[in-house]
Amino acid sequence: xxxxxxxxxxxxxxxxxxxxxxxxxxxxxxxxxxxxxxxxxxxxxxxxxxxxxxxxxxxxxxxxxxxxxxxxxxxxxxxxxxxxxxxxxxxxxxxxxxxxxxxxxxxxxxxxxxxxxxxxxxxxxxxxxxxxxxxxxxxxxxxxxxxxxxxxxxxxxxxxxxxxxxxxxxxxxxxxxxxxxxxxxxxxxxxxxxxxxxxxxxxxxxxxxxxxxxxxxxxxxxxxxxxxxxxxxxxxxxxxxxxxxxxxxxxxxxxxxxxxxxxxxxxxxxxxxxxxxxxxxxxxxxxxxxxxxxxxxxxxxxxxxxxxxxxxxxxxxxxxxxxxxxxxxxxxxxxxxxxxxxxxxxxxxxxxxxxxxxxxxxxxxxxxxxxxxxxxxxxxxxxxxxxxxxxxxxxxxxxxxxxxxxxxxxxxxxxxxxxxxxxxxxxxxxxxxxxxxxxxxxxxxxxxx
Amino acid sequence: xxxxxxxxxxxxxxxxxxxxxxxxxxxxxxxxxxxxxxxxxxxxxxxxxxxxxxxxxxxxxxxxxxxxxxxxxxxxxxxxxxxxxxxxxxxxxxxxxxxxxxxxxxxxxxxxxxxxxxxxxxxxxxxxxxxxxxxxxxxxxxxxxxxxxxxxxxxxxxxxxxxxxxxxxxxxxxxxxxxxxxxxxxxxxxxxxxxxxxxxxxxxxxxxxxxxxxxxxxxxxxxxxxxxxxxxxxxxxxxxxxxxxxxxxxxxxxxxxxxxxxxxxxxxxxxxxxxxxxxxxxxxxxxxxxxxxxxxxxxxxxxxxxxxxxxxxxxxxxxxxxxxxxxxxxxxxxxxxxxxxxxxxxxxxxxxxxxxxxxxxxxxxxxxxxxxxxxxxxxxxxxxxxxxxxxxxxxxxxxxxxxxxxxxxxxxxxxxxxxxxxxxxxxxxxxxxxxxxxxxxxxxxxxxxxxxxxxxxxxxxxxxxxxxxxxxxxxxxxxxxxxxxxxxxxxxxxxxxxxxxxxxxxxxxxx
Numbered sequence: 001x002x003x004x005x006x007x008x009x010x011x012x013x014x015x016x017x018x019x020x021x022x023x024x025x026x027x028x029x030x031x032x033x034x035x036x037x038x039x040x041x042x043x044x045x046x047x048x049x050x051x052x053x054x055x056x057x058x059x060x061x062x063x064x065x066x067x068x069x070x071x072x073x074x075x076x077x078x079x080x081x082x083x084x085x086x087x088x089x090x091x092x093x094x095x096x097x098x099x100x101x102x103x104x105x106x107x108x109x110x111x112x113x114x115x116x117x118x119x120x121x122x123x124x125x126x127x128x129x130x131x132x133x134x135x136x137x138x139x140x141x142x143x144x145x146x147x148x149x150x151x152x153x154x155x156x157x158x159x160x161x162x163x164x165x166x167x168x169x170x171x172x173x174x175x176x177x178x179x180x181x182x183x184x185x186x187x188x189x190x191x192x193x194x195x196x197x198x199x200x201x202x203x204x205x206x207x208x209x210x211x212x213x214x215x216x217x218x219x220x221x222x223x224x225x226x227x228x229x230x231x232x233x234x235x236x237x238x239x240x241x242x243x244x245x246x247x248x249x250x251x252x253x254x255x256x257x258x259x260x261x262x263x264x265x266x267x268x269x270x271x272x273x274x275x276x277x278x279x280x281x282x283x284x285x286x287x288x289x290x291x292x293x294x295x296x297x298x299x300x301x302x303x304x305x306x307x308x309x310x311x312x313x314x315x316x317x318x319x320x321x322x323x324x325x326x327x328x329x330x331x332x333x334x335x336x337x338x339x340x341x342x343x344x345x346x347x348x349x350x351x352x353x354x355x356x357x358x359x360x361x362x363x364x365x366x367x368x369x370x371x372x373x374x375x376x377x378x379x380x381x382x383x384x385x386x387x388x389x390x391x392x393x394x395x396x397x398x399x400x401x402x403x404x405x406x407x408x409x410x411x412x413x414x415x416x417x418x419x420x421x422x423x424x425x426x427x428x429x430x431x432x433x434x435x436x437x438x439x440x441x442x443x444x445x446x447x448x449x
Numbered sequence: 450x451x452x453x454x455x456x457x458x459x460x461x462x463x464x465x466x467x468x469x470x471x472x473x474x475x476x477x478x479x480x481x482x483x484x485x486x487x488x489x490x491x492x493x494x495x496x497x498x499x500x501x502x503x504x505x506x507x508x509x510x511x512x513x514x515x516x517x518x519x520x521x522x523x524x525x526x527x528x529x530x531x532x533x534x535x536x537x538x539x540x541x542x543x544x545x546x547x548x549x550x551x552x553x554x555x556x557x558x559x560x561x562x563x564x565x566x567x568x569x570x571x572x573x574x575x576x577x578x579x580x581x582x583x584x585x586x587x588x589x590x591x592x593x594x595x596x597x598x599x600x601x602x603x604x605x606x607x608x609x610x611x612x613x614x615x616x617x618x619x620x621x622x623x624x625x626x627x628x629x630x631x632x633x634x635x636x637x638x639x640x641x642x643x644x645x646x647x648x649x650x651x652x653x654x655x656x657x658x659x660x661x662x663x664x665x666x667x668x669x670x671x672x673x674x675x676x677x678x679x680x681x682x683x684x685x686x687x688x689x690x691x692x693x694x695x696x697x698x699x700x701x702x703x704x705x706x707x708x709x710x711x712x713x714x715x716x717x718x719x720x721x722x723x724x725x726x727x728x729x730x731x732x733x734x735x736x737x738x739x740x741x742x743x744x745x746x747x748x749x750x751x752x753x754x755x756x757x758x759x760x761x762x763x764x765x766x767x768x769x770x771x772x773x774x775x776x777x778x779x780x781x782x783x784x785x786x787x788x789x790x791x792x793x794x795x796x797x798x799x800x801x802x803x804x805x806x807x808x809x810x811x812x813x814x815x816x817x818x819x820x821x822x823x824x825x826x827x828x829x830x831x832x833x834x835x836x837x838x839x840x841x842x843x844x845x846x847x848x849x850x851x852x853x854x855x856x857x858x859x860x861x862x863x864x865x866x867x868x869x870x871x872x873x874x875x876x877x878x879x880x881x882x883x884x885x886x887x888x889x890x891x892x893x894x895x896x897x898x899x900x901x902x903x904x905x906x907x908x909x910x911x912x913x914x915x916x917x918x919x920x921x922x923x924x925x926x927x928x929x930x931x932x933x934x935x936x937x938x939x940x941x942x943x944x945x946x947x948x949x950x951x952x953x954x955x956x957x958x959x960x
Contacts, residue, residue: 006827017834018836027829034733041595061585077574094751094752096542098754104538110535165798248514249512250512274575274798298948330611330612333755335751337752349522353495356502363507383509
């Protein structure tokens with residue numbers, strides 16, 4: 001077996017040193033009648049055999065890069081420079097542990113410090129943590145943090161919030177006494193979605209969670225929402241599932257957010273069928289000690305040289321146990337590395353340029369689809385994603401287009417089954433979408449509708 | 450050819466006394482200094498192709514970002530150097546023995562990386578039509594089959610994002626099952642040796658946490674457990690093999706007692722590496738157990754994630770698993786994405802850590818049923834070899850045999866002036882990552898050594914030589930070797946108190 005270095009001779013010598021004759025004597029604490037069960041699984045395979053087997057499985061899937069592709073709704077196909085994936089595979093990054101021994105982990109710690117700064121700058125907030133599992137789990141952590149800060153229990157989830165995110169919040173708070181008020185989605189009237197969130201805030205509200213751009217793509221000014229929240233001593237949590245939008249649109253911090261939660265996949269990370277991704281989590285200085293997750297901070301070593309360490313860990317489970325701010329243990333280190341490398345390659349200039357190209361692709365897509373009979377564009381504002389109302393069931397249309405080799409978007413019914421949105425389709429166009437792709441989709445829609 | 454070295458042979462040269470100088474560059478040979486990107490780059494620089502889009506009318510509701518963002522860019526050559534230089538300040542499994550107890554730092558096969566990057570796995574969207582992701586559903590089904598077969602459990606939830614998230618999934622299923630039968634219970638029992646995530650998870654699900662005492666042999670005190678078990682106890686959370694590296698030899702009696710009280714048995718599967726292919730938790734009365742795919746099944750730790758924490762369930766709990774999950778249909782596979790009344794709901798957006806599923810299945814297929822058992826045996830053999838080889842110079846906390854990790858405490862350092870922390874830092878000078886220290890909490894100055902199956906006997910012998918040497922130095926009174934250690938690492942000990950007292954969590958220009 002190519003991964004197991006011990007030889008039969010080694011094993012024999014080691015058993016002798018230990019003073020037993022057979023390896024199973026080391027397993028003597030396991031009840032004998034259950035030891036060494038028959039395991040009905042295949043025997044070992046060579047590298048070549050495994051590669052062949054898994055490649056065949058992979059070939060049954062349609063890769064995003066192989067077709068005209070307009071699927072988004074919280075996960076986006078972007079071009080990631082080759083440098084990113086090459087660098088994260090350096091063994092010193094890939095095979096390192098959490099940097100609890102800072103003398104031999106300054107590589108990880110410095111990039112986390114840089115990552116935290118980049119995320120704070122992007123979101124327009126004071127501080128960010130070392131990342132969460134993903135945007136959806138980060139969102140539920142933010143709701144719980146708002147409760148700790150405000151000592152109030154009622155969280156309002158706006159209709160603009162991705163259905164999965166709202167479900168994750170509901171699931172993770174079902175055994176606490178938190179009260180979750182989930183507002184209805186309204187793709188045709190985003191301003192009404194915003195007004196409904198404003199109206200729902202009262203003195204008992206701990207936080208209001210608003211996604212911007214919303215799950216149906218609209219971009220809104222959240223200042224009125226921030227104002228109403230703050231009047232009621234509630235926190236505004238802004239969710240950003242398309243972090244690339246921050247290169248073009250005013251940041252949540254500038255709009256008055258108290259906590260920003262983001263899905264960072266778009267920068268540096270591939271689609272990966274939904275994971276691993278990375279949650280971005282940023283807030284203002286005064287709430288730092290209520291933040292969940294790992295934090296990296298600057299310090300000096302015994303020689304006075306600048307260095308970095310994980311810090312403020314008295315919030316965390318390995319110190320506080322049942323009194324911790326969260327049970328979270330890990331972050332999403334390697335995905336955060338991919339994010340920070342891509343972000344460093346982009347810089348503000350590149351980010352703004354790529355963001356603008358995303359918006360341009362979506363504008364072109366909107367213009368093309370507006371000319372198709374049976375398609376009604378619902379958004380007046382958007383970044384790289386918008387929703388349309390179709391003259392037919394959207395899921396049926398998407399399946400018919402998939403048969404033609406076009407991946408046309410996410411039917412709203414996939415996220416909101418039974419929600420009366422069967423004719424709504426959410427489409428994304430990133431910088432990877434070409435004019436030919438848009439033409440193919442418009443032509444396909446004309447045939448199918 | 451850059452130089453005609455025929456005429457200029459190099460030789461060792463004279464040893465210089467005067468080596469204590471600062472270089473003009475701040476570099477020290479191959480130890481290259483590297484500032485922060487904020488000190489290197491500028492917002493005018495970029496290392497990517499910026500698309501040219503021309504003039505067009507924006508449709509972002511007049512909300513364009515006018516203020517500077519501040520993120521510097523680096524051109525590609527400088528970016529490559531920046532991260533290459535940073536990487537060289539890290540220790541990884543690729544560099545040497547990484548005996549971090551409880552963390553299972555085994556070799557990360559590169560085949561797994563290659564497989565996860567196949568476009569058919571790496572470049573598919575979680576919400577694209579199901580007809581276009583049949584291979585992904587097949588992979589998830591196959592991984593589920595392996596996990597269920599290895600544990601002898603009937604159901605698995607793949608989606609939890611990490612071990613602690615898996616614990617949450619498991620305890621929520623337990624609470625869902627209890628509530629479904631109208632049985633409100635308040636307490637979860639955990640041993641004092643438990644991982645911190647166990648009590649944190651229990652508290653998160655609204656339970657009070659009570660400790661179970663251990664016996665002198667490092668195992669749960671069965672009689673005390675029986676006494677603590679009553680109709681207020683929802684579950685017992687136990688790690689097995691436990692955090693002292695020992696198998697709970699009364700596991701059956703423990704499971705029976707838990708079930709007799711109407712409670713559930715949650716097993717923390719962090720240490721499954723010791724028993725995979727050797728014993729199935731399903732045969733031992735476990736109701737739920739999470740895996741850490743990044744420990745047992747070799748997906749990279751990545752400097753702190755991403756992890757992946759699937760949970761297997763018994764028949765009593767399987768109705769409560771979270772969505773989504775894969776089911777077999779006549780056409781092949783389908784996803785169930787919407788929760789019914791019994792399901793606990795949804796724990797993550799999309800389908801969980803697909804990238805980790807591919808890597809874990811690649812590991813499993815490579816090893817096969819025979820290789821998996823052999824890996825567990827080798828892991829246990831290596832740990833017992835450490836125990837046998839160091840037992841005379843360090844103090845083992847419990848009598849062996851141990852499972853996949855060997856626990857020592859600091860009695861052998863008594864009166865030497867050397868602490869567990871010092872000893873660990875001295876291991877860095879020896880070229881090793883320290884073992885886990887001060888965990889578990891049940892022994893004084895714990896040192897938990899887990900070599901894994903990835904180490905050859907040659908590596909083990911070198912490691913043992915170092916450890917014996919250090920133990921000898923400590924007992925011989927050479928405190929200095931320890932008190933300032935590490936001396937040979939790129940950084941000296943860092944001031945963690947300063948970091949916590951005056952938190953600087955981001956770069957600012959006022960610094």
